Amino acid sequence: MDDGYGVCGMGGEGILIELRGIGYTYPGRNIPVLDGCDFTLYESERIGLIGSNGSGKTTLFHIMMGLVKPAVGTVEIFGKTMKKEKDFVKARQRIGLLFQDSDDQLFCPTVLEDVAFGPLNMGKNLGEARDIAIRTLNAVGLSGFEDRITTKLSGGEKRIAALAAVLAMEPRVLLLDEPTTGLDEVTKDRLIDILIRLDKPMIIISHEYDFLSKTTKILCSMKQGRISKNGGVHFHHHIHAHVHGDDPHKHE
Amino acid sequence: MLNEKAIDHSSLMARFDPRLKIIGMVLFSVLVAVMERKAAIGFAFLLSITMVFLSGLKFRDVVKGLAPVNSMVIFLWFFLPLSVNGVDIRILGPLTASREGIDLAVLITLKANVMMLMFISFAATTNVMTAGQALACLGLPSKLVHLFFFTYRYIFVIESEFITLRTAMAIRGFVPRTSVHTYRSYAYLVGMLLVRSWDRAERVYRAMICRGFNGTFYSLSGFAMTRKDGVIFGVMCLWMMVMGYVEWVVKAF
Numbered sequence: 001m002d003d004g005y006g007v008c009g010m011g012g013e014g015i016l017i018e019l020r021g022i023g024y025t026y027p028g029r030n031i032p033v034l035d036g037c038d039f040t041l042y043e044s045e046r047i048g049l050i051g052s053n054g055s056g057k058t059t060l061f062h063i064m065m066g067l068v069k070p071a072v073g074t075v076e077i078f079g080k081t082m083k084k085e086k087d088f089v090k091a092r093q094r095i096g097l098l099f100q101d102s103d104d105q106l107f108c109p110t111v112l113e114d115v116a117f118g119p120l121n122m123g124k125n126l127g128e129a130r131d132i133a134i135r136t137l138n139a140v141g142l143s144g145f146e147d148r149i150t151t152k153l154s155g156g157e158k159r160i161a162a163l164a165a166v167l168a169m170e171p172r173v174l175l176l177d178e179p180t181t182g183l184d185e186v187t188k189d190r191l192i193d194i195l196i197r198l199d200k201p202m203i204i205i206s207h208e209y210d211f212l213s214k215t216t217k218i219l220c221s222m223k224q225g226r227i228s229k230n231g232g233v234h235f236h237h238h239i240h241a242h243v244h245g246d247d248p249h250k251h252e
Numbered sequence: 253m254l255n256e257k258a259i260d261h262s263s264l265m266a267r268f269d270p271r272l273k274i275i276g277m278v279l280f281s282v283l284v285a286v287m288e289r290k291a292a293i294g295f296a297f298l299l300s301i302t303m304v305f306l307s308g309l310k311f312r313d314v315v316k317g318l319a320p321v322n323s324m325v326i327f328l329w330f331f332l333p334l335s336v337n338g339v340d341i342r343i344l345g346p347l348t349a350s351r352e353g354i355d356l357a358v359l360i361t362l363k364a365n366v367m368m369l370m371f372i373s374f375a376a377t378t379n380v381m382t383a384g385q386a387l388a389c390l391g392l393p394s395k396l397v398h399l400f401f402f403t404y405r406y407i408f409v410i411e412s413e414f415i416t417l418r419t420a421m422a423i424r425g426f427v428p429r430t431s432v433h434t435y436r437s438y439a440y441l442v443g444m445l446l447v448r449s450w451d452r453a454e455r456v457y458r459a460m461i462c463r464g465f466n467g468t469f470y471s472l473s474g475f476a477m478t479r480k481d482g483v484i485f486g487v488m489c490l491w492m493m494v495m496g497y498v499e500w501v502v503k504a505f
Contacts, residue, residue, distance in 0.1 A: 118464055
């Protein structure tokens with residue numbers, strides 16, 4: 001199916017997302033949060049994005065999705081310059097954004113309905129949407145959760161279900177906004193496992209180096225409204241507290 | 253829908269076309285609301301209890317569903333016998349109740365329960381997504397349908413935010429009193445809740461747009477009318493005619 005998005009568009013070899021000279025100021029503030037920000041995501045790249053609170057990481061994602069309009073600068077997705085809302089409507093179906101708060105994302109009464117929401121919007125019929133939803137839930141280890149009520153899930157289950165809802169649209173790129181916030185170690189490991197198995201380019205915002213070192217290959221940092229690749233940070237091993245103490249436990 | 257349990261799809265009512273279910277329920281409720289003869293209401297009860305039976309509900313859940321409406325009705329039992337004019341019946345010392353008042357209270361109690369039974373059989377077998385879609389199908393404006401739908405989904409989230417804020421106040425020693433400080437604090441609480449709901453609404457909308465939402469909802473349980481739906485609806489209508497006949501035509505009962 002030709003959806004109008006070539007793998008190699010006119011933006012260059014294998015460029016998926018390209019931001020040029022993006023500037024954005026929060027309403028009611030004087031200092032811009034993004035100031036002449038350039039960024040490129042290439043095919044098969046997995047990027048970890050770090051930066052202090054309020055440095056504009058989430059805003060950057062929302063600009064890529066066309067949810068927030070930058071004051072200046074251009075957004076190119078799959079080689080196409082995004083000008084109007086209409087351009088983004090098509091692009092959004094190919095980029096999956098996982099929100100910080102899963103309650104924002106899971107709004108249908110049951111898990112199955114929520115995961116099927118995206119595919120139904122993309123024009124799949126009821127049977128196809130249901131099949132996709134069940135298949136996706138199985139893939140993330142949530143089989144049997146189809147009829148569970150979304151509001152009654154645990155925080156970890158909500159996050160994984162929200163991820164399934166994003167994956168059900170079969171996006172070409174994933175944008176994950178602090179996916180580990182509020183998760184326990186077990187769920188975090190589960191998430192890492194799912195993300196490693198996914199063969200997709202992605203950008204992950206996180207404050208956890210450990211998590212990023214396991215799921216991404218390149219580290220970028222945001223400072224003064226700009227992004228620098230491997231901005232003075234590199235992954236390394238270090239010693240940390242052994243939280244289990246003397247309780248009997250296994251290392252796997 | 254009421255108690256947020258997953259719907260048991262095996263019952264006859266659950267498989268009944270939701271549009272016909274809504275039409276039937278509305279017709280039934282209007283009819284019961286205007287009826288005044290107890291015999292006719294008895295016939296209405298037979299229909300609604302049959303519908304509850306066809307929904308495969310547990311007795312306990314039905315009682316639970318009836319509890320709220322009866323907790324309202326109980327107040328009528330205090331006021332109507334004492335306030336309606338008519339033949340007096342002495343109950344205790346100088347206290348008298350009127351026969352007409354008691355009659356009215358009985359009538360309202362019966363009507364409310366009969367209608368509620370019908371509503372329970374509808375609510376317990378229809379999920380919110382389907383109900384919303386059926387309402388849209390019946391011509392309800394999409395804005396109202398969305399409102400209905402999101403109220404249901406986010407009322408719990410707003411409640412939990414309210415509890416969080418209230419706890420945050422309590423751990424800093426807030427005790428409600430009759431004072432300006434209390435009123436001001438509660439005003440802040442409500443204001444903050446509004447601000448948060450607004451922010452939440454914006455984020456939810458963005459999340460929906462990201463998943464290709466274009467203003468139309470699709471339900472997984474798509475509905476198509478079958479011969480069986482027609483038969484159930486036909487039987488309902490026939491029975492409602494019987495109710496009307498008993499109410500307005502025959503005088504035998």
